[in-house]
Each structure stands twice: as C-alpha cells, then as structure tokens.
Amino acid sequence: MTAPQWFFAYFAGMITLLSVVMITRRNPVHGVLWMLVLFVHIAGLYLFLNAEFLAAIQIIVYAGAILVLFLFVIMLLNLKKELTVRKVQKHWVLGAAIGVIFALFVVTVVAGITVLPPLGEYSIEAIRSEGSIMTLGKVMYTKYLLPFEIASLVLLVAIVGAVVLAKKRI
Amino acid sequence: MPEWLWIFIKVFIVVNVLMLHVAYVVYFERKVIGHMQARLGPMRVGWHGLLQPIADGIKLFFKEDIIPSNADKPIFYIAPIIGLLAAIGSLAVIPMWEGFSIADINIGILYILALSSVGSYSVILAGWASNSKYSFLGGLRSSAQVISYEIAMGLSLVGVMMMAGSANLSDIVRAQSEQWFLLPQIVAFFVFLMAALAETNRAPFDLPEAETELVAGYATEYSGIRFGLFFMAEYAGMFVMSALAVICFLGGWSGPDFWIFARVPGIVWFLLKVYAFIFFYFWVRATLPRYRYDQLMGLGWKLFIPLALANIIFTGLIKLL
C-alpha cells in the first residue's frame, strides 16, 4: 500500500472502531468524548480529500458547538440510572443478526462499485488554484443558491420553533 | 537540514518562548494591577519580585496533587491537558514576522477558531469530572458562554476575511500593507475584543471561575500542577487571542517604515502590539465589575452577534460598490 492508502486506512479504521467504542460506553459523557475523537478523525479524512475548509468547519460546528450542546444536555440530565443498565439487552441475538446481514449487504454493494477519478470542472488542481473557501462559496451562491437559501430558511424555522416551545412567555 | 527537523526546532523554540512568556505575563499582570491599585505587587523574590514566577512554578510543581475520590479520574486528568494543548496548538499558524510561521495554512483563522472551541472542552469536562457542584455550575456557564461568543468571534472575523480575500493569516497581514483593518473594521474589532475576553474567561466575563460566586468555578477541585496547567492555558490563550487581534486588525508584524523604525525587525512590532493588547486585558480586569450570567448571554446574542452580522453586510456592500 502507498502512503495515502495507509493514511486512509488508518482514518477509516479508526472511525469504524471509534463509532463502536462510542455507542458501547455506559456513561454518556464518555460516549460524547469518544465522539469528539471520532469527529477529529473525520476532519482528518476531509483533509486527506483536500477539503481543508470542510475539515475546519467539521471541528468548529460539530466538535465545537453541537457536541458541546450534547454535553450540556447530558450534564443537566441526571443519568445515574443509565449507569446500571445492562449493556447487552434481551434481544441481542436478533439485533446482531440484522446487523450482520446489513453489513454483508453494504460490503457486497460497495465492493461492486469502482470509484472513478473526479470528472467535473472542480478538479483538485482547480480548487487548489482558487482555494477551497472561494470555490465552495462560488458554487453555493451561484449554482445552488436556491437550495442553500431554502436550507437556511428551514433552519430558521427550527430555531423559531424551538424558542416558542421552550419559552411559553416571550 | 531536512524540513521536519527544521519544523521540530521551530516548534521547540516557539513553545519554550511561550511558556516563559506565560510565566512572566503573570508577573506583568500582578505588577500592572498592583500599581493600578495603589500597591506594589510582588517585591520579595528577586529584584522587584522578578523571580516570583519561577518560585510560583516550583511551588505548583511540588504541591500535592489532590484528586476528589468521586471524580471521574481519566477525564479529570486529561481536562487541563486538552486546554493547554489547544492553546499551544494555535500558535502553529501565527505568523510572527514575514515568512515565519510553523505551518502557513490557508485556513489559519478557522484553525484557531476550531482549536479554541476544542479548548472549551477542557473547562466543561473539568467542571463535570470534578463531581462538585461549584465546578459543575462553572462548567455549565462556560459551555453556554463559549458557544455564544464563538459565534460572535467567528462572525467578526468574517469581515476581515472579506477585506483580505483570504483566511491565511500571512495573507491577511500582507493585505494590510496599505492600511490596517482597524478603522474600516472598527465594529468587528470591538466585537472581536469583547468576544476574546469572553473566550479566554477574563474579567468582566470571568463567570466560569467567578471566585466570589463559584469559589473557583471549574478549577475548584484542582490543585498543584493540574491547576497550573489551567493557568498556563488561560495565559497562553490570551497570547493567542491578542496575536490574532494584532494580525487581523493591527497589521501584524508591520511597523512604521521611516528613519530608524524601518530597521526594527518585525517581531518587535508584533510583540509590542501583542503586549499592548495583553495590557488591555489587565486594565479591564482592574477596572470593571463582573457581568451576571444572563446579562452576559443577552449581551452576546442581542448585541454582539447582530453587530457582527451588520458589519458583514456593510463590508460586503462596500466591496461591491
């Protein structure tokens, strides 16, 4: 294997492993912490794909804001009881069977696909010459302006809804 | 010399100089605030107390490291380390003078913002892992504060990035060769300054460690060198934020280019500006009372974030015209 392949193998492997570690933690705060490590690895993978802007945003938004909110909620909830819950539940056989079937399904489908080199106008060279922020900005605000604005509107609605639900009296 | 060795040497020098800086900036603070309060500050250890930081460091190293029996130990151990690593890591992209930065990356600003958001984990986790109510409240306050002010800080820097057309810190400094961004981005500068105070948990936004309310906030249960790590992280964070302000608004390493001043190396100008900012931190601490938690949040969301957004729109309009 070449160096980039090793690099990819490390990050992909760690992401899989960390996901498993994260969901098996009994203590939700530990789970969130492993998720933080997981997010850092995802950011590494983005860097590997020459998407440095996405890597930074991954850390700022997911690790810096969303995960902190998770922590915030978990810390406010008194989850002492969760610590006594059995890790393996009654129906684990069924769950494991479904999991194995799904994994097999994914592996067979993915193995059949050959990943082609990028064909669009945004090749790595094109992005490098302009910088990824500028390229991304241009695409977002010209080609995909409408979907972008719709997405921001949806988010705004969600925020307003959350405020209305949380604050009975504004 | 292979490149990796050169980088290693640079890292070694920068980190060591920063650690020395942290020690002496504490001394600087005690002296400055002391003189502002009609007293002298440290005077006993060495000439005018010059060896005080070293004595303090030795004391912290040899103090007993107390860990509460009900603390979540692994998290309790790593929390201060996360904070210090995030603060020191930010130094990697800061250009101290023309052509000198350990890593000259295109997303310099974003990298610093990302690391400062990771640094907030240190405070939150320390508050939670100590298993003490004062620490816990400090951690909660900190998480809310950091999220709110990170947004304001990020938005205030967007104007700068628009002016410079780049997120690379060296490019931003070069873009200011004609005029500093201080005047055209005065609103952003103000928002950034306030957000930097809040991000580094300094007065008047030092709520996570408000000593009269929460004893010492998230650091209540920490002692010895672990407490020292928090301390170092706070002062290293102040350095990083001041450096970022200098780079984004005050023209980084550039100085006046006439007469003898033109021969002064860039690092001198850079450090002079950084220490002016650090002095500002101390000045504010000696002058202002502390905000209340809800007032702090209100200020962040209702004043700073709208101001920063308005600044972005305004900058955009000016660029278009």
Add this chain to the structure above:
Amino acid sequence: MENISGKEVDAADSDARLSEKELTLSMGPQHPATHGVLRLVLDLSGETIVKCTPYVGYLHRGVEKLAENRNYMQIIPLTDRLDYIASMANNIGYCVAVEKLFGIKVPERTEYIRTIVGEMARITNHLLWLATHALDIGAMTVFLYCFREREKILDLFERLCGARLTVSYPRIGGLKNDVDDQWLEDLYKFTEEFPGRVEQYETLIDKNRIWLRRTKGVGVISAEDAINWGLSGPALRGSGVSYDIRKISSYGVYDKVKWQVCIGKNGDIYDRYRVRMDEFRESNSIIRQCIEKIPKGPIMADAPKFTLPAKDKVLSDMEHLIHHFVLITKGPQTAPEGELYVATEVPKGELGFFFVSDGTGRPYRMRIRSPSFVHISALPAICEGELVADVIANIGSIDIVLGECDR
C-alpha cells in the same frame, strides 16, 4: 460520577422517565463571599434560586450567656466581638444602654468624643462594606482603595486607645482617656481629604454600566416589607423609610450638629449602596462639626457608685483603691432593679441591648438585638427568584457580619 457497580437491570425495567429536580447547593460556611461563616442552602433551577435557607450559628460564642456571669464593666470587651468591623459603635451602644439603666448623665465633652468616634466607626464599617461588596460583584480595585482610607482611621484609633480593631474605648459613664488636640487636628485633616476619596470610589463604580446593571432593580425590598421584616439602618433607609435612631434618640450630640438622614427610593441594591455613600459624607461632616464645637471639660460622669475612680487616685489613695477593687470584682452594688431596652444606631442598623437587672453587679439577663441577625432572616425573601450571582450582591447589600448575628 462513578459507575455504580452492583445489580444491573434491563433498560425496560429502569425508570426511563425523567423527573425534574432542583440542584441543591450548599453555599458556605467556607465560601469567599458569605462574609464570614454564613451558610446558605440554595435550591437552584438552572441558575435561578427556588429556595434559599440561611443557617447561622457557626460563630456562636455565647456572648449573652457570658454576660450573665460578668459585671457590667467586664461586658464592654465582649461587645467588641459582636460587630468587630465597627467595635467602637457597639461599645458606645452598650455604654449608653447601661448608663440609662443606672441613670447616669455623661459630661458634654464625652458626648462629643463619643459622637466623633462613633461616626469614625461608621466610616470604617462602610469602607469595609464597600470594599467587600464591590469585590463580590467583581470590581477588585475599589477594595484596595477603601482599605487605604480605613487604614488611616484605624491608625487614629490606635493612637487614641492602643487598639485598632477591638477598641473597648468607652467606659460606663465616660471614656478610657481623653483625646489630645493633636489627635483632633489629624482627624480634621483626614476629614478634609476624605470627601475627595469618596468621589474617587464613585468614579470607579457609580457610572459603570456593569455596576448599574448588577445593582439597579436587583434585590428590591419594598418599604412595607422592610418594616415588616424589622430591617434597620441603611437596609431600611434604602427602601425610602426615614428612620434613624440618631435622630429620634437622645444619645450623643446628634441634635447639636447639622446633618440629614440619607434615604433611597426604590429599595434595590443600588439605593442601599447610595445611602451608604451619602452616609460617608454625612458622617464626615458630623465629625468636622463636632471637632469645631468640642468643649473642654471632664470626661467621666460624676457618679462614683457606678464609674471607676481616676487612675492616679487609685494608685495613691487607699479609699479609691478599695472602691476600684469593689467595682471591678463585684460590679456596682446599687444597680436599680428592672427591665430596660435601649437601642442605638450602629453602622449596620439598630443595635439594641435589653437588660433584666436584679440589683446585683451583674445583669440577670442581657439580650442583644443585632441588625445582622434580622437582616439574614430577610435574605430568603429577597433572594428567591433571582440568580446565584444576585445572592452575592444581596448578601453584600444588607451588610451583615456573622460575629454579631451569631453572638
């Protein structure tokens, strides 16, 4: 939060429903901002206080019980230890009460000196109050500025009677010693520069927007509530009730100098702060007027059955020595029987002494009405519904000292 080892349960068996519960925070008795050893148990919902319960008694030394086994003279040093920040005011309050019990009239010069030192005590108390209150809210520079002036007054106390904090300067029927002219002159010099210093404190915080936001509209006590809770002193006057024992009672020479009762309007922390800042100026002006008017004359009352004889006579004369010995060991033997309550205005509010006298040299019962105790009992009602940070500001604004509260 450790992993609770022990019996493991299925997720379905554990009660998955979440219940809301307040966070109980025990603030004190060791806490940097509870002004001594006050303990507050706060039930918090977020940072809002749902319930606040003060616990007092960590500094209880049994002053009232001790007093039953001391003669009247020996109780004076005990009163130092009530409000140790303004011990002079307690001494005066006690002496005024005992003199009323015995029916002694003190000489005019003594009244003047007592007024002067009493107002000095008020200034030291308010200086310490301002220092700690500002520090609690986070303004640390005010703290050291206030201590600069407090130090000067304490130096003057030291020159006057040898002690800085626990002075025990007044005596029943008079004073320990007379003041000299140099001392009065130096005090006068201090009063000349002091109003400028008060202005300095005001420039530090009075126009500061953070300070205003932290204090205005916070910890509001209505005038009616303030009276019903029995608040007194600046805490009562801040709510707009013009009640000052110095105006209505007859101790000291407060009727012979020009001064006014400082009152607030809204009853919030800011108004209580303003009242005390104004009292700085009033006290300062009272001291100046007293120094200008002070007459010459004796300092001990002419009541040999109750007051100690002069020291030089005790050292040279047998009769006086015996007299001194009896008064010190047994106390005054001709104290009238009966019950009496006398209150004086100390810096923190109304300090009252209630005596049950059985005619012996010792009080049968002495009860102290301390303003701090009453103020602490009003604390829950002020704090509930406000934020944790406001508790600190409230504790500061009602000005308590636990030595006096717990007695």
